[in-house]
Amino acid sequence: MGFEQPTPVQLQAIPLAMQHKDLLVSAETGSGKTAAFLLPTLHRLLALPSGKSGMRALVLTPTRELAQQTFKQCQQLAEFTDLKAGLITGGDDFRLQQNMLRRNTEVVIATPGRLLELMDQDIPDFSNLEVLILDEADRMLDMGFSEDVLTIANSCNSQRQTLLFSATLTHFGVIKMADKVLTNHEVVALNTLHDGHRNIEQQIVLADDNDHKQKLLAWLLQNETYDKALVFTNSRIQADALRGPLRGQKLRVGVLHGEMDQKDRNRMMELFREGSVNIMIATDLAARGLDIKGINLVINFDVPRNGINYIHRIGRTGRVDELGLTIALVKHTEWNLMSGIERFLKQKFKHRNIKELEGKYKGPKKLKASGKATGGKKKIEAKKASVEKVKIRHRDKKNIGKRRVPTGKPDIEINQP
Numbered sequence: 001m002g003f004e005q006p007t008p009v010q011l012q013a014i015p016l017a018m019q020h021k022d023l024l025v026s027a028e029t030g031s032g033k034t035a036a037f038l039l040p041t042l043h044r045l046l047a048l049p050s051g052k053s054g055m056r057a058l059v060l061t062p063t064r065e066l067a068q069q070t071f072k073q074c075q076q077l078a079e080f081t082d083l084k085a086g087l088i089t090g091g092d093d094f095r096l097q098q099n100m101l102r103r104n105t106e107v108v109i110a111t112p113g114r115l116l117e118l119m120d121q122d123i124p125d126f127s128n129l130e131v132l133i134l135d136e137a138d139r140m141l142d143m144g145f146s147e148d149v150l151t152i153a154n155s156c157n158s159q160r161q162t163l164l165f166s167a168t169l170t171h172f173g174v175i176k177m178a179d180k181v182l183t184n185h186e187v188v189a190l191n192t193l194h195d196g197h198r199n200i201e202q203q204i205v206l207a208d209d210n211d212h213k214q215k216l217l218a219w220l221l222q223n224e225t226y227d228k229a230l231v232f233t234n235s236r237i238q239a240d241a242l243r244g245p246l247r248g249q250k251l252r253v254g255v256l257h258g259e260m261d262q263k264d265r266n267r268m269m270e271l272f273r274e275g276s277v278n279i280m281i282a283t284d285l286a287a288r289g290l291d292i293k294g295i296n297l298v299i300n301f302d303v304p305r306n307g308i309n310y311i312h313r314i315g316r317t318g319r320v321d322e323l324g325l326t327i328a329l330v331k332h333t334e335w336n337l338m339s340g341i342e343r344f345l346k347q348k349f350k351h352r353n354i355k356e357l358e359g360k361y362k363g364p365k366k367l368k369a370s371g372k373a374t375g376g377k378k379k380i381e382a383k384k385a386s387v388e389k390v391k392i393r394h395r396d397k398k399n400i401g402k403r404r405v406p407t408g409k410p411d412i413e414i415n416q417p
Contacts, residue, residue, distance in 0.1 A: 001076055007032035012188045013163075014040050022162045022185035024178045026169040029315030031190065033135070034073050037163050041131045042078055044161075045106060054125035055101070058132050058156070059109045060149060062139040063285060064089040064262065065269060070135065071109045083107060090114045091262025098123055112140065112148040119155065126156040134181070137166040138308070141173040153181045167312065199318035202349045203327045204338065208359040213329045214242070215357050217301055218249050220327060221279060227294035228272065231281045232313050234302040239281045242301065246279065256282040284309055292316075298326040303334040307344035327352070332361050 006014070009027035016023055017040035027033055041057050050056060059074075061067045071087040078085060086100045088110035097114070101123050108124075118124055132153060134140070140149055153162070162181050166174045169189055178185065205220075207213045221229060233239045236257035246253045254268045254277035271277040273292055284304070298317045304310045317324025328349070330338045342348055 003035070007036075009033055009188065009190055010036045010039075012190070013037070016186050016188065017041070017161075017163060018043065020044070020161050022182040023164065023188060024169070024174075024182060024185050025163065025165045025188040025190075026167065027165075027188075027190040029167055029312060030318070033165050034070055035077070037133050037135070037165060038070075038074055038077055041133065041163075042074075042081070042083060042107070044131065045083055046081060048130075050128065050130070052128040053104045054128040055104075055108050056106045056128065056130045057108070058126070058129060058152075059107070059135060060112055060115070060133065060140070060152065061109065061135045062111070062143050062145065064091060064111060064265070065285070066136060067109050067111050068266075068269075074107055074109060078107070085109065088114050088118065089262075091265075094118075101125075112145045112152060115152060116148055119152070129157045129160050132156050132160050132162045132181075134162070134164045134177075137164050137177060138168055138174050139312070141177065142308070146173060146177065149177070150180060167315075168308070199322060200314055200324045200326055202314065202347070203325070203352045204349045205327055205329050205352050205354060206359060206361050206363060207329050207331045208361045209331055212357070212359050213301060213331065214245055216329055216354060217242070217299060218246060218251075219354060219357055220297075220299060221246065221251055222249065224297055224325070226297035226325075227278065228275070228292065229279045229297040229299065230295055230313075230316050231279065231299045231301055232304070233281065233283060234305065236283055238302065239283055242281050246281075251279055252277050253279045253281060256280055256285065258283065258285045284313070296322065296324050298324065300326070300328040303328055303330055303337045304341070305337070307341045310341050311345070335364060 009025065009031045013023060013025050013036040017037065025033065025036070027036075037059070045056055059067075059070055061070055067087060067089050071085060074085045084103075084105045085107040086097075086105035086109070088097050088100075088108060090111060090113055092114075094114075094117070097118065098121065101108070101118065115124065134149060134153075137149075140146070162183070162185075164174070164178055164182060164185075169175065169187075205216055207216055217231065221231075231242065233242065236259050239255050239257050243253055243255050254271055256265060256268050256272075260268070268277070268280070272280050275294075281301075295317050298314050300310070300313060304313055314324070314326040317326065328338060338349075
């Protein structure tokens with residue numbers, strides 16, 4: 001398979017997993033986490049044969065695409081063994097999945113939703129489960145699978161080994177879940193959210209509006225050097241809207257989002273892998289787990305809604321030792337969002353200007369060296385001074401030659417002779 005040396009996460013996680021310890025593992029995308037949990041799991045199943053029937057290892061993943069990739073890698077690793085692996089995801093034939101589970105498939109890779117549907121039919125047998133793996137745990141939490149995952153985990157053999165893998169340990173929900181599903185676990189933390197992506201150059205290009213963004217996007221896709229490019233949007237409507245204009249520029253473009261039929265999603269992924277389509281417009285559905293060789297350009301047409309999504313979008317490029325380029329197109333309504341992501345990651349991105357399509361928007365007005373907004377504070381102070389002067393003059397003028405007489409009634413002003 002081309003593996004020559006273990007990656008850092010494999011080097012640290014595999015020996016601990018081989019000791020049958022529960023693990024909480026954090027490592028950046030593209031670092032080799034899949035092999036880090038599959039290799040020791042498959043070794044355990046082969047080294048300790050079980051005479052009992054039923055599922056022996058379960059891998060839970062947040063998306064269908066990630067489940068399919070994990071399944072393929074599991075098949076490759078177990079190719080010359082008698083171990084059988086199965087895939088359970090939404091969008092595929094329910095009855096075939098039922099039959100696969102009844103045949104005592106030893107390793108099952110599944111998404112939580114479809115697995116719960118099968119559990120309602122009392123089909124999966126978790127009583128003899130030896131290893132439970134939660135992959136991309138932070139993403140599963142973000143997608144609202146927390147209760148589903150806990151329901152599945154609580155149905156599994158309590159004597160199992162549990163391996164929880166996440167891109168970050170700073171996600172509070174991950175720590176909370178770890179406390180519920182892990183027992184006397186070891187922690188392998190290779191990164192935090194604030195670690196820079198050393199192999200990725202991160203750029204910002206300012207845009208006036210969405211029409212200007214479309215022109216910038218087309219220019220970048222026509223002029224940058226890349227094998228494959230990913231373009232991210234925040235909505236499926238935007239993803240679909242970009243496909244036509246880009247194809248009109250004779251670019252080989254595909255679209256991937258959650259509203260597509262599963263067969264269409266599978267077909268589009270295959271076209272992208274083989275290179276028939278070399279530009280994929282996608283929502284955050286594709287931000288996690290996609291491990292496709294040759295993606296060396298990522299463009300954020302829409303600024304992602306938070307720093308975590310930003311990390312996983314750009315993590316599709318610069319994987320392992322490859323170099324990547326990411327470009328965010330930022331209009332005035334997204335400036336604060338982009339600045340917030342920079343603060344969150346404690347990084348400053350490179351600002352780039354495309355002369356052929358230079359826009360009017362240059363970012364917020366710059367501050368003077370003193371840190372005061374241009375003329376702003378002086379104007380306010382001048383206005384205050386002016387108001388105070390008017391008040392003083394008015395009061396002094398009004399009280400000249402006047403005295404107040406106590407009458408027990410409201411004060412009456414009497415002019416002196």
